Amino acid sequence: MNYQLLQIISRFGIQLGFGDRSIKQVCREYNIDVNFFLEIINSYHDKNYFPRKNLQGFPLKLIIEYLRESHNYYLEIKIPQIEQLIRQLSEFSDRISGESLRMIDTFFHGYIKELQDHIEREEEKVYPYVFSVEEAFHLKKIPDSLVERLGEYSIDDFESEHDNIEDKLFDLKNIIIKYLPLPVDPNLCHAILTELFRLEADLNDHARIEDKVLVPKVRFMEKWINEHHAQ
Amino acid sequence: MRNMENVNVIIADLSPLSRFGMISLLRQLNYPFSFREVSVPEKLKNIIHKDQASLVISSASFLEKFSDYQIQTMLPGGKYVAKLLINDLPHSQRKFTGFNEIIEFTDTERTILRKLNKTAASLARLNSFQVMPEEISDREKDVLRLVALGNTNKEIAGKLFISSHTVITHRKNITAKLGIKTIAGLTIYALLNKLITSEEIN
Numbered sequence: 001m002n003y004q005l006l007q008i009i010s011r012f013g014i015q016l017g018f019g020d021r022s023i024k025q026v027c028r029e030y031n032i033d034v035n036f037f038l039e040i041i042n043s044y045h046d047k048n049y050f051p052r053k054n055l056q057g058f059p060l061k062l063i064i065e066y067l068r069e070s071h072n073y074y075l076e077i078k079i080p081q082i083e084q085l086i087r088q089l090s091e092f093s094d095r096i097s098g099e100s101l102r103m104i105d106t107f108f109h110g111y112i113k114e115l116q117d118h119i120e121r122e123e124e125k126v127y128p129y130v131f132s133v134e135e136a137f138h139l140k141k142i143p144d145s146l147v148e149r150l151g152e153y154s155i156d157d158f159e160s161e162h163d164n165i166e167d168k169l170f171d172l173k174n175i176i177i178k179y180l181p182l183p184v185d186p187n188l189c190h191a192i193l194t195e196l197f198r199l200e201a202d203l204n205d206h207a208r209i210e211d212k213v214l215v216p217k218v219r220f221m222e223k224w225i226n227e228h229h230a231q
Numbered sequence: 232m233r234n235m236e237n238v239n240v241i242i243a244d245l246s247p248l249s250r251f252g253m254i255s256l257l258r259q260l261n262y263p264f265s266f267r268e269v270s271v272p273e274k275l276k277n278i279i280h281k282d283q284a285s286l287v288i289s290s291a292s293f294l295e296k297f298s299d300y301q302i303q304t305m306l307p308g309g310k311y312v313a314k315l316l317i318n319d320l321p322h323s324q325r326k327f328t329g330f331n332e333i334i335e336f337t338d339t340e341r342t343i344l345r346k347l348n349k350t351a352a353s354l355a356r357l358n359s360f361q362v363m364p365e366e367i368s369d370r371e372k373d374v375l376r377l378v379a380l381g382n383t384n385k386e387i388a389g390k391l392f393i394s395s396h397t398v399i400t401h402r403k404n405i406t407a408k409l410g411i412k413t414i415a416g417l418t419i420y421a422l423l424n425k426l427i428t429s430e431e432i433n
Binding site: 048099100103104107110167168170171172174175178179180181 | 420
């Protein structure tokens with residue numbers, strides 16, 4: 001059993017205690033698109049199974065809703081959890097190593113800020129743009145304002161701006177593994193590392209859906225708009 | 232091999248006997264190999280693309296249908312990758328090039344193990360220094376100090392009387408040795424190792 005998937009299930013709003021009901025039944029109860037649910041779950045379960053084509057077939061609304069839910073999960077659940085563990089680390093140590101451990105705390109807050117900014121930009125700038133592209137594409141009606149906007153900002157800009165928020169995470173892991181001054185609580189360190197590795201893997205899966213599903217889908221519609229607005 | 236990460240090995244061979252045989256020989260060597268078998272020539276390109284193998288072992292009969300050029304572009308290059316050929320077509324006119332070592336189909340177990348060991352050892356040497364932590368030099372410490380205190384490359388170049396280009400080289404080496412990429416991370420390292428004090432930052 002892949003217990004990591006339970007986290008993903010909760011992002012769809014499904015709570016534990018679903019008994020022996022089938023996926024189909026549970027999805028119906030929660031009003032979830034079964035096929036979309038299965039594709040997402042499978043792509044997390046098996047890295048080699050990445051149904052790019054299938055996933056691109058779903059409406060953007062579903063994809064973005066899912067991406068938003070994972071953002072919430074990072075900011076509301078995962079990050080506060082790690083934050084608390086790191087705080088414990090400095091509380092339980094003596095005065096001298098306590099000071100350096102507080103630096104780790106500060107460093108992690110720098111990372112949180114970066115992650116928040118990143119997510120905010122996606123939700124407030126990128127997603128609304130993506131929806132307006134989809135609307136124009138489906139109604140086959142291209143407002144001038146959109147054409148203007150497309151000239152200034154396209155999904156490829158989003159992809160190239162998709163900055164390296166993972167760098168700080170990478171550093172934090174290495175600092176904890178290699179450079180923390182003793183004495184520290186080893187169990188706490190391992191707990192933090194496990195969480196950091198999980199967060200990193202989760203963020204990578206998340207980015208994969210953005211880069212391989214969202215971006216190509218929008219790029220395709222942008223191309224259509226660029227070709228048709230002139231006529 | 233404590234300092235080595237898992238080594239991905241691709242075994243490309245039409246014959247299951249040959250693939251299993253190779254794997255059991257490789258298991259006798261004490262390296263952290265993880266194996267990927269390929270039995271269909273058309274699939275090799277994709278798998279190489281995905282798997283980031285450090286060692287590719289392929290039989291001549293497996294590669295026979297590809298041109299030299301195709302083989303050259305398909306197999307991974309660079310000095311961190313080793314390629315071995317199992318010559319199971321001894322009577323063929325075809326000469327395959329670009330392989331680190333050729334294993335004859337008629338080689339004895341000892342000979343094969345010797346060849347495999349030689350290749351694995353040189354791979355380990357090449358790959359391990361990437362993951363083995365190295366001390367940073369005194370000059371790199373100077374640069375690190377200044378980076379941690381918030382100086383730009385240009386400012387560091389001015390203070391140490393070196394070119395910006397040299398500063399960049401030092402910074403790359405520091406990051407590679409310490410495994411720390413960001414300035415904030417380097418600052419913590421510098422503080423923990425007493426290269427700077429927290430008063431200096433403020």
